[in-house]
Amino acid sequence: MTTPRTTERRRIDPRSAYARPPFEQKRPGSGDVDALEPRPDHGEDSYVGSGRLAGLRTLITGGDSGIGRAVAIAFAREGADVLVAYRSEADDAADTVRLVEAAGQRGIAVGADVSDEASCRALVERARDEWGGIDVLVNNAAMQRPRQAIEDITTDDWEDTVRTNLSGPFWTCREAVRVMKPGASIINVASIQAVHPSPSLLAYATTKGGLVTFSKGLSAMLAPRGIRVNVVAPGPVWTPLVATTTDPQELVHFGEGAAFGRPAQPAELAGAFVYLASPESSYVTGATIAVTGGEFYS
Secondary structure (H helix, E strand, C coil): CCCCCCCCCCCCCCCEEEEEEECCECCCCCCCHHEECCCCCCCCCCCCCCCCCCEEEEEEEEEEEEEEEHHHHHHHCCCCCCEEECCHHHHHHHHHHHHHHHHCCEEEEECCCCCCHHHHHHHHHHHHHHHHHEEEEEECCCCCCCCCCCCCCCCCCHHHHHHHHHHHHHHHHHHHHHHHCCCEEEEEEHHHHHCCCHHHHHHHHHHHHHHHHHHHHHHHHHHHHHCCEEEEEEEEEECCHHHHHHHHHHHHCCCCCCCCCCCHHHHHHHHHHHHHHCCHHCCCCEEEEEEECCCCCC
16 A cells, blocks of 8 residues: 655745735535635645554544645555535536545545434444444534624524534444444544624634533543543634635735735645544643634633
8 A cells, every 4th residue: 555645744834835815705505615715725645654553443524625636645654544524516526536545545525414322422432334434533613603793693593503513523433433443533623613702603613612611521531441531623624614604805815914914725624633533632622723824822
């Protein structure tokens, strides 16, 4: 089995690694990766693996695009098999699986609604049936609905956000630990919003803060069983979730407030996930790795 090596490792100046184009969505409302301009970089042509996750069986929710796709590519090129869960973008999920298989690993795409308890249970059961167990679970799927005033947040808005961003990870974690063995790892995806909430993302930020607390508590609960639980907290990242939920006039300025003056590309998050999934982080649990472009996570 070989790992694709499409480019040499190189030093990157974060101020100029990616040109600062005007960000836009070519087909408003579409969550398709190809609807974004510029097209997000998931590491297709840059991530170089070295066998750090060889033989691991992984499950990534929201793995069809954005951060999830970047993590799937990196995991596969590090030697892991990947089950990609997606909600509606079947074509994007199929593209992710194709990239996993191109790395010489087994890839599967499974439609799942993580806001539904039964769907989360079925997703874990599918991973168990396909892989025989789960070594790494990445809870990445999320939703947000910007609202400018609390009066504008409907009960459906609130409950859908909570069920997707907080209840979903709870359900997948609860089911996954049944098929995990010592040495397994759970990685939950929070956000800079957990500590610096934007008023227009009140519901989203609340769930991300809750997810950090949940992860800390779960890490202590599972440590005696040899299962680690950690968090990656991104700052601004150029993904379909952002593009479909941001006003076009604001979107062109997305990420300008970061220290480097730009948002991250999904590929720039992948290394944090690989570290937390690998044996290199065997003594790390209950931690949050903030990948925020210089915005302080405190």
